[in-house]
Amino acid sequence: MRNDYIPYPARIVSARDETYDTKTFRLKFTEPSVAEDFNFKQGQFLEVSLLGRGEAPISICSSPLEREYFELNIRSVGSLTGAICRLKEGDILYVRGPYGNSFPFKEVKGRDLVFIAGGIGLAPLRGLIQMVLKNKKDFGNVSILYGAKSPEDLCFRDELEQWSEVEGTSVYQTVDRASDGWNGRVGLVTELYEAAGIEEGAGEMSNTTAFLCGPPVMIRFAARKLKACGFKPGNIYVTLERYMKCGIGKCGHCNIGGVFVCVDGPVFSWEHVEGFTEDF
Amino acid sequence: MASKALPKDKIPQAVSILKKQYKVIGATPKGKNFVFKEIEDPNEVTLDYNTTILPLKKFFLPPREVIVEFNLQSKEYRGEDIKVEPKVFFGIHNYELQAVFRLDFAFKNGVSDETYLKKREKNVFIGVSYIPDDFHFSESVGIPTDLKEGFDIFLTRYDSHYRVEAMTEKGREIENAWEELLVPCDYEGDPVVHFKNKLKQSVAGIREIFHGAYNHPIWKETARKCYSCGTCNLVCPTCYCFDVSDEVILGTDKGVRARRWDSCQALVFTKVAGGDVFREKRYDRVRHRMSRKFAYIMDEKDRPFCVGCGRCVRQCTADINIVDVMNALL
Numbered sequence: 001m002r003n004d005y006i007p008y009p010a011r012i013v014s015a016r017d018e019t020y021d022t023k024t025f026r027l028k029f030t031e032p033s034v035a036e037d038f039n040f041k042q043g044q045f046l047e048v049s050l051l052g053r054g055e056a057p058i059s060i061c062s063s064p065l066e067r068e069y070f071e072l073n074i075r076s077v078g079s080l081t082g083a084i085c086r087l088k089e090g091d092i093l094y095v096r097g098p099y100g101n102s103f104p105f106k107e108v109k110g111r112d113l114v115f116i117a118g119g120i121g122l123a124p125l126r127g128l129i130q131m132v133l134k135n136k137k138d139f140g141n142v143s144i145l146y147g148a149k150s151p152e153d154l155c156f157r158d159e160l161e162q163w164s165e166v167e168g169t170s171v172y173q174t175v176d177r178a179s180d181g182w183n184g185r186v187g188l189v190t191e192l193y194e195a196a197g198i199e200e201g202a203g204e205m206s207n208t209t210a211f212l213c214g215p216p217v218m219i220r221f222a223a224r225k226l227k228a229c230g231f232k233p234g235n236i237y238v239t240l241e242r243y244m245k246c247g248i249g250k251c252g253h254c255n256i257g258g259v260f261v262c263v264d265g266p267v268f269s270w271e272h273v274e275g276f277t278e279d280f
Numbered sequence: 281m282a283s284k285a286l287p288k289d290k291i292p293q294a295v296s297i298l299k300k301q302y303k304v305i306g307a308t309p310k311g312k313n314f315v316f317k318e319i320e321d322p323n324e325v326t327l328d329y330n331t332t333i334l335p336l337k338k339f340f341l342p343p344r345e346v347i348v349e350f351n352l353q354s355k356e357y358r359g360e361d362i363k364v365e366p367k368v369f370f371g372i373h374n375y376e377l378q379a380v381f382r383l384d385f386a387f388k389n390g391v392s393d394e395t396y397l398k399k400r401e402k403n404v405f406i407g408v409s410y411i412p413d414d415f416h417f418s419e420s421v422g423i424p425t426d427l428k429e430g431f432d433i434f435l436t437r438y439d440s441h442y443r444v445e446a447m448t449e450k451g452r453e454i455e456n457a458w459e460e461l462l463v464p465c466d467y468e469g470d471p472v473v474h475f476k477n478k479l480k481q482s483v484a485g486i487r488e489i490f491h492g493a494y495n496h497p498i499w500k501e502t503a504r505k506c507y508s509c510g511t512c513n514l515v516c517p518t519c520y521c522f523d524v525s526d527e528v529i530l531g532t533d534k535g536v537r538a539r540r541w542d543s544c545q546a547l548v549f550t551k552v553a554g555g556d557v558f559r560e561k562r563y564d565r566v567r568h569r570m571s572r573k574f575a576y577i578m579d580e581k582d583r584p585f586c587v588g589c590g591r592c593v594r595q596c597t598a599d600i601n602i603v604d605v606m607n608a609l610l
Contacts (some may be wrong), residue, residue: 003359005347051350248391252521
């Protein structure tokens with residue numbers, strides 16, 4: 001009998017500190033046949049667990065073009081994620097999936113792209129960013145707008161720098177609270193819009209697609225402001241957070257109106273989200 | 281062709297015959313109430329009951345169900361083997377089986393959940409007619425008392441007899457096995473029964489009404505009475521939301537990952553790691569449950585997930601009546 005809840009062991013190849021409480025784990029399935037069958041798309045998530053600690057949905061933060069490994073960016077916020085963040089190279093994590101839908105990729109070729117992320121919200125976008133930048137000639141200008149609570153909370157700092165060096169790619173960063181040595185911007189991620197050429201009254205942004213991920217309050221403000229700046233709701237993609245317990249549309253935890261974030265999402269166009277009966 | 285009937289005093293014998301081949305599950309008295317349980321003594325089963333405390337879902341989606349067993353020391357783990365034994369569900373009201381069909385839809389739709397579906401194999405259902413009490417309102421949700429959809433045999437009560445109608449091959453086999461207990465009968469047709477408890481209108485169009493009722497005052501009015509205790513979820517035959525968590529047996533290296541019934545009325549139900557709660561207000565949660573029953577999820581025939589059993593009204597700790605809430609919207 002098939003049991004959809006059985007996880008598969010994956011070995012930690014490397015564990016990199018992103019911030020004081022966040023790590024990026026590079027993983028490989030211990031069973032070659034499982035690794036072989038594992039295909040995911042940008043924006044999908046896994047149910048990640050430790051035996052005896054429980055399970056949580058975590059988005060895959062690496063590019064699906066990378067076949068040798070996959071990566072998870074995990075912030076220590078509770079019992080499970082705390083225990084995961086104490087793991088070292090060689091330790092085992094258990095995963096099942098991938099689940100959910102994905103960000104459009106081929107569909108947005110030839111367009112300018114804006115990525116807007118808050119905190120570890122950069123993680124679900126990272127795989128897509130890597131794919132786009134690897135195929136940069138197929139895309140227009142790329143802007144990455146990234147905000148965090150403090151400079152110490154910024155993830156993927158080396159990569160942000162590398163991304164900014166790719167031709168036609170700009171990276172803008174901001175923090176809510178500056179600390180010593182921070183010479184960058186202070187303020188909300190939406191305050192980076194102007195620098196990235198997103199302005200009210202500047203006309204329709206018909207050739208630009210935006211991808212958003214972050215805390216719900218950020219998503220609401222950032223998406224509404226994009227609309228005010230000429231983005232069509234159908235050209236804004238957001239990824240929504242819920243604590244999915246099953247990943248297959250059964251447990252009910254991610255139900256919003258008639259949709260299940262785990263199977264109908266986690267990626268939604270803003271046009272779709274605006275039509276939700278229930279507030280997201 | 282003359283019908284056949286099972287005399288009331290032959291019920292224990294009929295159950296004994298079933299027990300030769302099947303596990304038999306039926307309603308038995310418990311205090312002033314009734315419960316579904318596996319029948320050991322054929323004399324304990326009753327066909328004359330209003331409704332049971334818990335619905336049949338407990339047999340297919342147990343309150344707590346192990347999905348993975350593991351050992352922390354050896355790191356070995358495996359999925360739970362589900363053994364399926366042939367079961368007869370004896371003396372089941374039609375709304376009860378309809379609820380099972382709603383659950384089947386939920387667990388089959390999209391990715392099928394084999395952990396549930398496996399337990400739905402080798403099930404035989406023997407229905408029985410019932411007289412609605414003050415709480416049943418099934419007719420309003422499209423389940424009149426003479427709906428026999430899905431039963432293998434249906435027993436219709438007339439005085440001291442039950443007319444036996446076999447509706448499937450399995451049902452005919454059982455009818456044959458009962459042969460010596462049955463008597464000829466000339467009862468025809470179904471008795472007309474009336475529901476005292478009713479929605480103001482039938483289910484058609486209710487979904488649209490819900491979409492327009494997001495800010496209706498009834499949600500806050502109902503929430504003022506509600507304790508968010510979750511009893512409605514536990515006793516509802518179509519509530520199937522669950523939580524998944526790990527348990528380690530104290531003093532051992534053994535543990536299990538289990539799924540358990542959960543309640544959308546609990547504040548933590550929508551809590552995420554960052555601390556956000558998506559249904560923070562009690563009225564958000566009250567509205568969510570009602571919307572799940574009548575608008576968000578419908579089965580393949582566009583039927584709602586409420587079957588009108590009335591359990592959530594009977595057992596509500598705050599005397600909230602789903603029929604009154606619905607009628608305020610209609």
